[in-house]
Amino acid sequence: MRPRVGGAAPPGGSLWLVGQRDRRRPRGLGAVGRILPMRVPRSLPLLLAGATLSCAGWAGGPATETATSAEPRLLRQSYVSSAGDERQYFVYLPAGYGADIERRWPLLVFLHGDGERGDGRAELDWVLVHGPLYEAWIQKRDLPFVIVAPQLDLFGRDETVGYIRDRDPDSIPRRLAEGVPPRLADFPTPGPMDGATPAGALPFGPEGPPDGWPRREQDLVTILDQALERLRVDPERVYLTGLSYGGFGTWFLASRHPRRFAAIAPVVGWGHPRQMAALAERRLPVWVFAGGRDPAVHVEHFFAGLNELERLGHDEVRFTIHEDGGHDVWKRVYGGQDLYDWLLSHRRGD
Numbered sequence: 001m002r003p004r005v006g007g008a009a010p011p012g013g014s015l016w017l018v019g020q021r022d023r024r025r026p027r028g029l030g031a032v033g034r035i036l037p038m039r040v041p042r043s044l045p046l047l048l049a050g051a052t053l054s055c056a057g058w059a060g061g062p063a064t065e066t067a068t069s070a071e072p073r074l075l076r077q078s079y080v081s082s083a084g085d086e087r088q089y090f091v092y093l094p095a096g097y098g099a100d101i102e103r104r105w106p107l108l109v110f111l112h113g114d115g116e117r118g119d120g121r122a123e124l125d126w127v128l129v130h131g132p133l134y135e136a137w138i139q140k141r142d143l144p145f146v147i148v149a150p151q152l153d154l155f156g157r158d159e160t161v162g163y164i165r166d167r168d169p170d171s172i173p174r175r176l177a178e179g180v181p182p183r184l185a186d187f188p189t190p191g192p193m194d195g196a197t198p199a200g201a202l203p204f205g206p207e208g209p210p211d212g213w214p215r216r217e218q219d220l221v222t223i224l225d226q227a228l229e230r231l232r233v234d235p236e237r238v239y240l241t242g243l244s245y246g247g248f249g250t251w252f253l254a255s256r257h258p259r260r261f262a263a264i265a266p267v268v269g270w271g272h273p274r275q276m277a278a279l280a281e282r283r284l285p286v287w288v289f290a291g292g293r294d295p296a297v298h299v300e301h302f303f304a305g306l307n308e309l310e311r312l313g314h315d316e317v318r319f320t321i322h323e324d325g326g327h328d329v330w331k332r333v334y335g336g337q338d339l340y341d342w343l344l345s346h347r348r349g350d
Contacts, residue, residue, distance in 0.1 A: 070099045074137050074175075076124065079226065082218040087120030089150035089223055090127055091231070092136055094143060104234040106344060107227055108132060108145040109220075111213055111242030111249040112152065113330075115163050120151045125172050127151050131243055131334050138173045139180050143340060145239075148227050150220065152245070155211035183335070189293040189326040196292070196321075198303035206252065206272040213242075213249025220253055224260060236348045241265040241339075243330040244297065251275055251305075258282035263346040265289070265339055267330045268297045271305035280312035285346050289333050292323035318342075 075091040097105065110133055116126040127149050128134055136143045158164045173181050207214040228235055240261045242250040247269020254264045255275035263285040270290070271279075279286065288306065290299045299321055309317050322329045333339055 070096050072136065073097070077226070079219070079222060081120070082216065082222075083153075085120075087151070087219075088124055089120070089148060090124065090133060091227070092133055092145075092147035092149070094136070094145060097146070097232070101232070104232055105146045106144065106237040106239065107231070107233040108143075108147045108343070109224060109227075109238070109240045110147060110149045111220075111240075111246030111253075112149065113242075113244035113246050114157070114161070114209075115167065117152045117154045117157060117164060119154065124151050125169075126167075129172055130328075130330060131246075132241070132340075134173065135334055138175050139183075139335075140175070144344070145340075146227070146231055146233050148223060150216075150223055152213055152216060152249075153211075155215065157211060184331065186331060187326040187328045189291075189324065191293050191295070193292055193323045195323075196299040196303075198307070199298070199300040202270075202272060202301055202304060204248075204272070206255070206274045208248030208252060208269070208272075209245060212245050212252075214252050217253065217256065220249075221257065237262050237344070237346075238348065239263050239265070239343045239346075241267065241343075242269065243267040243334075244269055244327065247297070254284060254286075255279055258284050259348075262348040262350070263287070263343050265333075265343065267333050268294060268327055270297065270302040273305050273308040276305055276308040276312060276314070280309055280314035283314060283316055285316040285350075286314075287318040287320070287339065287342055289329060290319075290321045291325035291327055291329035292321050293325065294327045294329070296327045 072095045073093045075093065076088045077091050078086055078088050081087050094105065096103075110131050112127050112129075112131060116129055118124060118126050128138060131149070132143060132145070133147050133149045135141045136145075136147060154164070173184075213220065224238070227233060228238070238261050240250050240254055241264065242248075244267075247266035249269070250264050250266040251269065251271035252275065254261055255271070255278045258278045259282060261284060265287045267289045268291055270288075286309070288302065290297070290302050292299055302319065302321075306317065306319055322332060325332060
C-alpha cells in the first residue's frame with residue numbers, strides 16, 4: 001500500500017489554502033500541516049489572507065481572491081488531467097503578492113524528481129521535499145517568484161522502485177511556526193573525483209527515462225496556461241527548472257515549447273541532441289547542472305546535447321559540474337542564490 005500524505009483532498013474544482021497544522025492528526029500525516037477546509041463556492045468570492053488571485057474558471061466559476069497580508073501562501077489548485085482524473089498542484093505566492101495588486105511577478109515552474117511522484121492529491125506533499133518550493137516554503141527564503149509545482153503520476157513505479165515503495169511520510173519536511181527545520185544531509189559520494197569523457201551513446205532518447213514528465217506534457221501546458229491566465233505573473237518572465245526526472249522533463253518541455261519560457265535550468269538531467277535545434281533557434285538561455293560523482297545520471301551523458309547546442313551557434317548556455325557532488329547536487333544549486341539571480345536576469349525575447 002502506498003503511504004498517504006495529508007488529509008482528504010477537496011472535491012470539485014476547489015482551491016485550498018495550506019496552513020496551520022492540525023494537532024489532532026497522527027504524526028507524519030502532513031508535511032505542511034492541515035489543509036484548511038475552505039472550498040471555493042462556485043459563485044462567490046474567496047477571501048484569503050496574503051493572496052490576491054483571480055480564480056475564474058479554477059473553482060468551477062468566476063471568483064476573485066483578495067487580501068492585504070504580505071505573508072507568503074501555499075495553495076493547492078485542482079485541475080482535470082489529460083487522463084481524466086482530478087489532481088492538484090501547488091501554487092506558492094511570495095511575500096508581498098497580496099500587497100500590490102498591480103505588480104506582475106516572475107513565474108517559476110518546478111518539476112520534481114522520481115522519488116516525489118504521487119497521486120496528485122493525498123500524496124502531493126512529497127513535492128515539498130526538494131527544490132525551490134522547499135527553499136521558499138520550508139526554509140522560508142524570500143524568493144521573489146510565484147512557484148507552480150505539479151506532481152508526476154506514479155505510473156506503477158511505487159510497485160517496482162524501492163525508494164518510492166519504501167519512502168516514509170515522516171521524512172517530508174514541515175514548515176515550522178518558528179524557525180526552520182535542519183537541512184537534509186547530502187547523499188554519500190564514496191567514489192573519487194576523476195573527471196568525465198563524453199559518452200559515445202546515450203541510454204535514452206529525447207523523452208528521457210521511462211514514465212517521465214513527457215507522459216503528462218499536455219497537463220503541464222494546461223497548468224502553465226492556467227497560471228498565466230489566473231495569477232498576477234509576468235508572461236515575459238516565465239522560467240522552468242527541474243531536478244533528476246524533472247531535469248529531463250525540463251529539457252523535453254522546453255524543446256517542445258521553447259517560446260513559452262525566458263530561461264531554463266535542468267539540474268542533474270541531460271538533454272538529447274535531437275532536442276537542441278528548437279532551443280538554439282529560439283536562443284533560449286540554459287544553465288545546466290551535473291554532479292561529478294553522480295551514480296544515477298552520469299556526467300558523461302551531458303556533453304552530446306551541449307556540444308550540439310554549441311555547434312548550432314547557441315551561446316546562451318552555461319554548464320556547471322560540481323565535481324565533488326553526487327546526484328543530490330540540487331541541494332547546493334537550489335540552496336544557493338546564483339541560479340535565482342541568473343533566471344531573473346532574463347526576459348523572454350532578450
